[in-house]
Amino acid sequence: xxxxxxxxxxxxxxxxxxxxxxxxxxxxxxxxxxxxxxxxxxxxxxxxxxxxxxxxxxxxxxxxxxxxxxxxxxxxxxxxxxxxxxxxxxxxxxxxxxxxxxxxxxxxxxxxxxxxxxxxxxxxxxxxxxxxxxxxxxxxxxxxxxxxxxxxxxxxxxxxxxxxxxxxxxxxxxxxxxxxxxxxxxxxxxxxxxxxxxxxxxxxxxxxxxxxxxxxxxxxxxxxxxxxxxxxxxxxxxxxxxxxxxxxxxxxxxxxxxxxxxxxxxxxxx
Amino acid sequence: xxxxxxxxxxxxxxxxxxxxxxxxxxxxxxxxxxxxxxxxxxxxxxxxxxxxxxxxxxxxxxxxxxxxxxxxxxxxxxxxxxxxxxxxxxxxxxxxxxxx
Numbered sequence: 001x002x003x004x005x006x007x008x009x010x011x012x013x014x015x016x017x018x019x020x021x022x023x024x025x026x027x028x029x030x031x032x033x034x035x036x037x038x039x040x041x042x043x044x045x046x047x048x049x050x051x052x053x054x055x056x057x058x059x060x061x062x063x064x065x066x067x068x069x070x071x072x073x074x075x076x077x078x079x080x081x082x083x084x085x086x087x088x089x090x091x092x093x094x095x096x097x098x099x100x101x102x103x104x105x106x107x108x109x110x111x112x113x114x115x116x117x118x119x120x121x122x123x124x125x126x127x128x129x130x131x132x133x134x135x136x137x138x139x140x141x142x143x144x145x146x147x148x149x150x151x152x153x154x155x156x157x158x159x160x161x162x163x164x165x166x167x168x169x170x171x172x173x174x175x176x177x178x179x180x181x182x183x184x185x186x187x188x189x190x191x192x193x194x195x196x197x198x199x200x201x202x203x204x205x206x207x208x209x210x211x212x213x214x215x216x217x218x219x220x221x222x223x224x225x226x227x228x229x230x231x232x233x234x235x236x237x238x239x240x241x242x243x244x245x246x247x248x249x250x251x252x253x254x255x256x257x258x259x260x261x262x263x264x265x266x267x268x269x270x
Numbered sequence: 271x272x273x274x275x276x277x278x279x280x281x282x283x284x285x286x287x288x289x290x291x292x293x294x295x296x297x298x299x300x301x302x303x304x305x306x307x308x309x310x311x312x313x314x315x316x317x318x319x320x321x322x323x324x325x326x327x328x329x330x331x332x333x334x335x336x337x338x339x340x341x342x343x344x345x346x347x348x349x350x351x352x353x354x355x356x357x358x359x360x361x362x363x364x365x366x367x368x369x370x
Binding site: 029030031032034035038154157158161165 | 281302303305308309312313315316320
């Protein structure tokens, strides 16, 4: 189960990092283009550390568990031919159903307001999450959390200030910021909805009790939105599924673009 | 697009000063565009310190910097050129004094 927990964290990092990398060369100004690329690289760096750890956990599984832990076809082909897995296999050879990221991070960039809204919701979660994960009994996860917290603290500052800037900006920026916050709101519930792997990890002191983070997250979001003169969205119906491998249609397109080279030219390097 | 319209849509220009480590002085690193001071510091962090160049950032809006007139450089700077006695090169330094 601990492998599933590691993948759960790694996939958030990989998919959000990839999403933000789509802004590279398309940012509204050079400075913000670089800002988002930096942030994207923070997420991808975290994904690498976590995938290395996940591959190690996978390789240490008993043979029979390797058949069921990750069922993607290309992964099983490696297992059946007696290969061990590495970080790249985890990122590039798993199919959509094996991905455990929350639906929020796979949502399209759409426009600047959507990108900023998604960032605020996720960064505020990540800030409290990694603060808590520093106390994990699993020393690898605790070390990754300590490093990530510094990065995420900056991400949260960046996204909070943008929400305030746009919310308390012009009539148009205010309206578009509020729309983006409303549209993405239904993806925030899943952040705190614990899967079996997450419950088990929390109980054993490896993971974080997500329910305990929700009030702090809510308070932070409310305070940023208040400063931005925006409304906290009111909807109570929440999307879910990502943590169980049931994704929105957007994930397939991300994987197609991200995995194409390794799938077509296995093991290629450049 | 007229100049007025262009300026209205462009964020102000800021000058960035970076201190590379504690104890040293801030040095001019370059300039960038930003809507406000917070954004200028964050943009400077992202543009000028991503390869560990600095531990401290100053930003100042470029319009607040007043510069000397290059046309007056003869009267401003040339008079110093024949006053070599202003350099501390006429003193014998004891060997114990290092780093001068």
